Amino acid sequence: METLNDTSWDVLISGTGLPQSLLALALSRSGKKVLHVDRNDYYGGAEAAFSLQEVEAWVEQVNAAASEPAPFSHAGIQRPSSTDEESPDSRLSFSRAYSISLDPQLIYTRSNLVPALVSSKVYRQLEFLAVGSWWIYDNKIEDQDQASDARPNIIEGKKDGVLRKIPGGREDVFADKSIDLRSTRSLMKFIKLAADSEARQSVLPEWGERPFIEYLETQFNINSKLQAPLLALTLSPDPASRTTVAYALPRIHRHLTSIGIFGPGFGAVIPKWGGLAEIAQVACRAGAVGGGVYVLEKGIESIDLSSPSSESSPEIEDAGRSVTTVRLEGGDIVKARWIIGTPATLPESRNAEQEEQTNSVEVTHLTAIISSPLTTLFPPPAEGSPPPAGVVVVIPPDSLPTQGSLDISEVPPVYLIIHSSDTGECPDGQCIVYTSTRLIHSSASELLHSAISTLLSAIEGGEADILYSLTYTFQHSFPPPQAGSPASTSTIDHQFPILHLKPLTPSLALEDDVLRNVREAWEIITAGDEERGAFLVFGDREGFSGEEEDG
Numbered sequence: 189m190e191t192l193n194d195t196s197w198d199v200l201i202s203g204t205g206l207p208q209s210l211l212a213l214a215l216s217r218s219g220k221k222v223l224h225v226d227r228n229d230y231y232g233g234a235e236a237a238f239s240l241q242e243v244e245a246w247v248e249q250v251n252a253a254a255s256e257p258a259p260f261s262h263a264g265i266q267r268p269s270s271t272d273e274e275s276p277d278s279r280l281s282f283s284r285a286y287s288i289s290l291d292p293q294l295i296y297t298r299s300n301l302v303p304a305l306v307s308s309k310v311y312r313q314l315e316f317l318a319v320g321s322w323w324i325y326d327n328k329i330e331d332q333d334q335a336s337d338a339r340p341n342i343i344e345g346k347k348d349g350v351l352r353k354i355p356g357g358r359e360d361v362f363a364d365k366s367i368d369l370r371s372t373r374s375l376m377k378f379i380k381l382a383a384d385s386e387a388r389q390s391v392l393p394e395w396g397e398r399p400f401i402e403y404l405e406t407q408f409n410i411n412s413k414l415q416a417p418l419l420a421l422t423l424s425p426d427p428a429s430r431t432t433v434a435y436a437l438p439r440i441h442r443h444l445t446s447i448g449i450f451g452p453g454f455g456a457v458i459p460k461w462g463g464l465a466e467i468a469q470v471a472c473r474a475g476a477v478g479g480g481v482y483v484l485e486k487g488i489e490s491i492d493l494s495s496p497s498s499e500s501s502p503e504i505e506d507a508g509r510s511v512t513t514v515r516l517e518g519g520d521i522v523k524a525r526w527i528i529g530t531p532a533t534l535p536e537s538r539n540a541e542q543e544e545q546t547n548s549v550e551v552t553h554l555t556a557i558i559s560s561p562l563t564t565l566f567p568p569p570a571e572g573s574p575p576p577a578g579v580v581v582v583i584p585p586d587s588l589p590t591q592g593s594l595d596i597s598e599v600p601p602v603y604l605i606i607h608s609s610d611t612g613e614c615p616d617g618q619c620i621v622y623t624s625t626r627l628i629h630s631s632a633s634e635l636l637h638s639a640i641s642t643l644l645s646a647i648e649g650g651e652a653d654i655l656y657s658l659t660y661t662f663q664h665s666f667p668p669p670q671a672g673s674p675a676s677t678s679t680i681d682h683q684f685p686i687l688h689l690k691p692l693t694p695s696l697a698l699e700d701d702v703l704r705n706v707r708e709a710w711e712i713i714t715a716g717d718e719e720r721g722a723f724l725v726f727g728d729r730e731g732f733s734g735e736e737e738d739g
Contacts, residue, residue, distance in 0.1 A: 425695075460612050487517045
């Protein structure tokens, strides 16, 4: 298409983040005329993945726009200096040997996204890898850690501390000989409740808003040493004192019930090559195969909400509906029946009262390229399981060297999500560590560096280095729900055809409300269509083989 000016569309989607890309995939068989734009020169939006050269360009772009409202800020690259002849820079491979994800979330095998990727056929263009063991660091070595039958669940530090394998279910609890019999019984009792949906729901009226650690201690007599691993399974970004039973139990249930679905010993996966960005790109490719038009480096500049007009055009499926005039960056004027995006990708279209109600969460991220593959962290999680490409390491706050101004009770644990070279994100012999914190403090970045240093000191004895690191702040903003609507639905202004998709929550694992939100938008857009079919359920396209099918 030579120009977009004076064209009309059924649907205009702004941004190629995961929610928008999944919506484009859902609409790829609808017969609607879809224009999908993004002001960036890359796909993926806030979930993008970059080579090292692209990271540098992105950092410059973020910092150049520091005075403008944007989700990212305070971006920086660190290359540690070295007195050795072999500097960290010299051990880095070429730029495209790396793929750094901005939002590397785990996907549980019970996630509603997994069957949707299968039923829409795009799974054929994706490869998922297992997340293996979960470890928790302890700076104190106990007598039982020295027992020979405890060794499979312990990685003893070369300098100090140990890494203990976090039990992921009944089998792991029984197999862990470092847990005494009384504690084993208490853990089994809790795991039985957490895995039972009805039993789990029954405790929420009384305990839902109370601290999870209090519930474990008073109801199951689980001591503080075993509370920390259970808290780790929640992936809570908050301190233990502020992690509630209502938050913790559903997430532990998700963890327990996900293990074994795709193979023994693991319950979560990560997409190869670029994490969520890879899913977004495959979904956009399916949208293009379905006739969607994609234009990068062109966002929405303004939306004229003053005078929607009716328009009949053979190019528009929804003939007779009102259309809205939209000015794109660069001056092109287009008209659309529906305009969809996240708050960050659409022009200001909310009143002052709505803006005041918007929730905002600030997250500090640190991503580091490590000079070692950290092989000891990647044992097969169970007999017959696939080789893991990711592991989770949790550093409790009392094991972190914190600044004197920090109250340790208000410091959340630090989660390290470690990807091996099998993900395609780094060369052989290296790995990538992703970590983040919601801690609002001037030393948040230093805290994350300390967590990585603690891990490397423990298992490598100082022999592994951080070759390269990226830090940035991600401001997550969530619009208020429409009056009378549940919080999981789209925020939609019914006066005008604008649908605000919710951005991804600042979580370490993808939440199911992402796809639920996309489905609601799809239902609104396709309401009344005689042959809209089921959401994200597609047959094979004529003329495409199974390997070529893109959705």
